[in-house]
Amino acid sequence: MTTEVRVLDAADWDTWYATLERAFGGVAEPFEERALWRDLTEHERSLGVWEGAECVGTAGAFSFRIAVPGGAVVPAAGVTMVSVSATHRRRGLLTALMRRQLDDVRARGEALAVLTASEPAIYGRFGYGTGTLRTSFEIDSHRVRVDAPRGTDEVRLRYAPPADAAAACEAVYGRLVPRRPGLLERRPDSGWARLPLLDPVSERQGSSPLQCVLAERDGEVVGYARFHNKPGWDQAGPQGTVVLRDLEALDPAGYAALWRFLVSIDLTSTVVAHNRPVDDALQHLVSDLRRCRMQTRDGLHVRLVEVGAALQARAYRAPVDAVLEVSDAFCPWNEGRWRLTAAPGKAPLCERTADPADLALSVRELGAAYLGGRSLVSMAAAGWVGELRQGALGEVSSAFGSDPAPWLPHGF
CATH class of the missing domain: 3.30.1050.10 (SCP2 sterol-binding domain)
Known part of the structure; x- marks a missing residue:
């Protein structure tokens, strides 16, 4: 049978998304996560490869605005949800999807396309280069202290329900976007502001529900940390793990106050952060970098669609x-x-x-x-x-x- 690449019809979303899930292992996502991606899907920017009534390939794009050097925030196509069924590999379907997609991006007047790659080796042949790196930390908080700068003790920390604090956190994040290339603009009224709050019970792996701590100075929120706490014990006593989801602050004192808090939470011995910038100021705050077990990997892949x-x-x-x-x-x-x-x-x-x-x-x-x-x-x-x-x-x-x-x- 012949295959056809066509724009996604909203009525076909479940079939299309099930094809994507199967390509990534076949484990159905939690209801909350699936519902969010359904809401975020831009049908007019999503493509399916169809063989008769069967969907055998997928690709999509989000209409992003991304910070670039100098502080400008510019349009970019966020390439996503790319898959080809295992039964239809080596037939040129991925190339057909990439060809159609980049032509569409160009027609929309977007000079950039960006993606995160499950298999980075795939996308170089389509012109994507690794544009950002990400660092992970596994901090031995029994042995590592945070040497905070002057003014840190003036920062007040308080717990807040993540949903109640979301607007304040997004306001902090929004102020930071022009300061660092690669940050994606998140409008408070968009589904992207819901992403940091996504917290399916099935994904916690024994950790607590999402927790949020706000950093305040003179009544103004200047930073936040969102994290999970995973209790653990052995014969020596408590060995809990703090799993950081995200942490941002507007100034060094707020930043240090949040990290100092994380490494001193009672009944824990480890702080894990899976995605931090390679120049994270944390490296200058910790007393022993060796006991932070840093690892670096690729982050965002960038493609210039219109060079000029x-x-x-x-x-x-x-x-x-x-x-x-x-x-x-x-x-x-x-x-x-x-x-x-x-x-x-x-x-x-x-x-x-x-x-x-x-x-x-x-x-x-x-x-x-x-x-x-x-x-x-x-x-x-x-x-x-x-x-x-x-x-x-x-x-x-x-x-x-x-x-x-x-x-x-x-x-x-």
């Missing part, structure tokens, strides 16, 4: 005037030479040119460097970026950098 528009949408850390020779076999409209110029006080400009190239790279490397967290110098050392004019590599790499490091705080 994407490079003009962000700011640059240093002046730059360079010609980039870009290869992009999957989206050939990006192929060719682009002159990027940026200077303090002036909007960046990126236009096609016939001038000699200074650097040669693929759109995948541009995606990796785009949010400022991956070094073009490092990629050149791996053989993925070619320097065609002496000195150009360092100039462009420095201009692309970002402080703070880019980070995606939650999946989609």
Whole structure:
């Protein structure tokens, strides 16, 4: 039978989503989680591969706005829910979905597409580069203390029901979005503000319901931590684990106060944080980094759909005037030479040119460097970026950098 890629009809959502669930192991999601993803699905941006009445492939996109270096928040397609049935592999279905999707993204005028990957090796051939990293911590809180900065004792902490505190937490998060590339804008009236509160009983694995602590100064909420507490005991006594969901604060004192609280919760000996930025200030607060068991992995994967528009949408850390020779076999409209110029006080400009190239790279490397967290110098050392004019590599790499490091705080 022949297959057909078509836009998802709302009436087919259950069949379409069941195909996705089966591809990810076949375990049905909790009702609350499934209901949230149903509400978040943008049907007009979701694709299914159909063979007769059977759905054998899925892909979707969310209409995001993402922070980029310089503080701008720009449109981006959040690629999601990608699957191909195991019975239909190696038939070009994934390529067909990616082709249709990127064409649609371009038609909508979005210069960027982003995704999180269950299998990162898949998406490089479609032009996605690893644009952010994430760090996990497993802190031995019996042996690690937090050396808090001046002013921390002025911060008041209090427990609050997560739902009651949600608006205050979202207000803090919203103020932080322009400060760090990679953060996704979450409108308080959207389903995305519900995601941090998702707490199915079946997913707790012996932990408490979601807990929330607010950090306040002069009556204003300046930070929050949401976490689970998992009790545990052995012959030596209590060995509970604090499992951090998210923690944000507007200033160093609020940040330190929340971490100091987490490592000192009674009857616990470990704090686990699965997704923190690679430059997390926690590294400078703890007394013994070795006992924090850090691990790093990929986070957000970035694809420049329109090279010129994407490079003009962000700011640059240093002046730059360079010609980039870009290869992009999957989206050939990006192929060719682009002159990027940026200077303090002036909007960046990126236009096609016939001038000699200074650097040669693929759109995948541009995606990796785009949010400022991956070094073009490092990629050149791996053989993925070619320097065609002496000195150009360092100039462009420095201009692309970002402080703070880019980070995606939650999946989609």
